[in-house]
Amino acid sequence: MAKEKEQFVNQIADIETDFPRWYTDVVLKTKLVDYGPVKGTMVIRPYGYAIWENIQKELDARFKATGHQNAYFPLLIPYSFMTREAEHVEGFAPEVAVVTVGGGETLAEPLVIRPTSETIIGEMYSKWLQSYRDLPILINQWANVVRWEKTTRPFLRTSEFLWQEGHTVHATEEEAMEETLKMLGVYKEFAETCLAIPVFTGRKTEKEKFAGAVATFGMEAMMHDGKSLQAGTSHYLGQNFAKAFDIQFLDKDGTHKYGYTTSWGVSTRLIGALIMSHGDARGLILPPVVAPVQAIIVPIAAKKEGVLEAAAELKAKLVSAGVRADCDVSDNSPGWKFNEGGMKGVPLRSEIGARDIEAGEMVLVRRDTHEKTEAPLENAAETVRKLLAEIQSNLLEKARKRKEERVVTAESVDGILRGVESGNFVKAGWCGCRECEDKIKELTAASARVIVEGEHAEKCACCGKEAKHVVLFARAY
Numbered sequence: 001m002a003k004e005k006e007q008f009v010n011q012i013a014d015i016e017t018d019f020p021r022w023y024t025d026v027v028l029k030t031k032l033v034d035y036g037p038v039k040g041t042m043v044i045r046p047y048g049y050a051i052w053e054n055i056q057k058e059l060d061a062r063f064k065a066t067g068h069q070n071a072y073f074p075l076l077i078p079y080s081f082m083t084r085e086a087e088h089v090e091g092f093a094p095e096v097a098v099v100t101v102g103g104g105e106t107l108a109e110p111l112v113i114r115p116t117s118e119t120i121i122g123e124m125y126s127k128w129l130q131s132y133r134d135l136p137i138l139i140n141q142w143a144n145v146v147r148w149e150k151t152t153r154p155f156l157r158t159s160e161f162l163w164q165e166g167h168t169v170h171a172t173e174e175e176a177m178e179e180t181l182k183m184l185g186v187y188k189e190f191a192e193t194c195l196a197i198p199v200f201t202g203r204k205t206e207k208e209k210f211a212g213a214v215a216t217f218g219m220e221a222m223m224h225d226g227k228s229l230q231a232g233t234s235h236y237l238g239q240n241f242a243k244a245f246d247i248q249f250l251d252k253d254g255t256h257k258y259g260y261t262t263s264w265g266v267s268t269r270l271i272g273a274l275i276m277s278h279g280d281a282r283g284l285i286l287p288p289v290v291a292p293v294q295a296i297i298v299p300i301a302a303k304k305e306g307v308l309e310a311a312a313e314l315k316a317k318l319v320s321a322g323v324r325a326d327c328d329v330s331d332n333s334p335g336w337k338f339n340e341g342g343m344k345g346v347p348l349r350s351e352i353g354a355r356d357i358e359a360g361e362m363v364l365v366r367r368d369t370h371e372k373t374e375a376p377l378e379n380a381a382e383t384v385r386k387l388l389a390e391i392q393s394n395l396l397e398k399a400r401k402r403k404e405e406r407v408v409t410a411e412s413v414d415g416i417l418r419g420v421e422s423g424n425f426v427k428a429g430w431c432g433c434r435e436c437e438d439k440i441k442e443l444t445a446a447s448a449r450v451i452v453e454g455e456h457a458e459k460c461a462c463c464g465k466e467a468k469h470v471v472l473f474a475r476a477y
């Protein structure tokens with residue numbers, strides 16, 4: 001115990017000069033995660049899992065409001081399913097984990113531990129779907145997936161992670177495309193409202209799209225260091241999986257037709273996005289909507305008469321008003337408690353001591369601005385809720401400002417390189433060919449994040465030929 005406490009108060013690496021180390025320090029010291037015994041795996045500790053639960057709660061409500069239901073499909077998938085869609089197996093084969101022995105015996109057919117569930121869900125949909133009356137099928141699954149990654153970092157890239165995957169079937173191309181874009185919109189609204197992370201959305205290039213999709217749309221978030229994090233994707237799968245898994249229905253006109261499918265997902269990566277979007281030199285800053293603890297009460301000179309009671313009373317008042325409040329009654333010093341709450345990103349701290357109680361007041365300190373104010377204890381809940389809302393919108397505003405200020409345009413590969421090296425996203429013209437995209441990546445370490453809609457450039461920044469699209473380039477996690 002003493003050892004863990006000591007580690008906790010130690011300095012974290014400097015956020016400006018060593019961001020990767022800062023990230024690792026923060027996720028470990030705030031007890032969000034720990035490394036699992038198998039290389040590349042992570043243990044999500046209670047504080048990290050509580051953030052995930054809040055993310056789930058918010059997203060799940062949105063999925064249900066848009067007509068989706070939850071279901072659960074098996075973790076193990078027959079290997080042969082993977083090979084039915086050619087692009088899909090090519091994309092996922094290098095990173096699947098395969099089970100070959102069960103109950104001490106070699107299996108007749110090896111089983112894949114799901115890296116994603118299009119195949120097994122497609123198989124079930126082909127059984128369930130009979131008539132146009134069964135459409136659309138709108139199902140979401142909350143699950144874990146396994147992808148054998150070579151380089152891993154907690155939340156950002158691990159060989160097992162938690163996510164949700166929506167899988168839908170529609171009668172027409174138009175309806176399936178509408179669903180694909182609708183869910184991208186749901187993700188974007190959720191990211192801004194709940195995570196206070198504004199995102200760029202758009203279509204992915206062929207190189208960056210999901211293996212087996214006709215089109216992939218992604219949302220990209222700008223991190224503190226100017227790198228991009230793909231925070232969610234929505235795929236229009238056309239009839240690729242419908243044909244591979246025989247997802248057919250009897251239409252009104254009496255003929256059998258293949259359905260059009262979509263899939264869309266976000267994962268525990270979003271916790272990485274939160275950390276790298278809002279954190280500062282002192283550690284995490286969590287947006288109130290998803291913070292496990294929204295307000296931490298620190299009793300000052302707790303041994304004095306009435307202090308602990310007043311702190312408990314304040315906590316009860318806040319909790320009954322729907323605030324996730326906690327009271328730090330440990331025997332650590334107030335200074336240590338301030339640091340701990342600060343590092344863990346608790347949005348609001350309330351200090352309460354004998355003098356405050358006499359004056360009928362408490363001290364409130366915001367995590368985002370460090371601003372300190374005194375407020376009457378009488379309508380504490382109202383004041384706290386108002387401040388939490390202000391913190392939420394201030395975090396979004398700050399992130400939005402960064403997102404707007406740090407986008408530059410370039411007309412050459414050199415320009416793209418200069419842009420990303422100074423921590424920006426770069427908009428540049430692109431002819432549409434894979435060779436140029438590859439070359440840009442090779443020379444700048446930046447990849448095409450999304451195609452920017454509604455903007456035009458004359459020439460491809462790489463080859464100088466006519467530009468087909470404006471693309472947002474960035475270095476990415």
Ligand SMILES: [Zn+2]
Nearest residue numbers: 431436460463
């Ligand atoms: Zn080109």
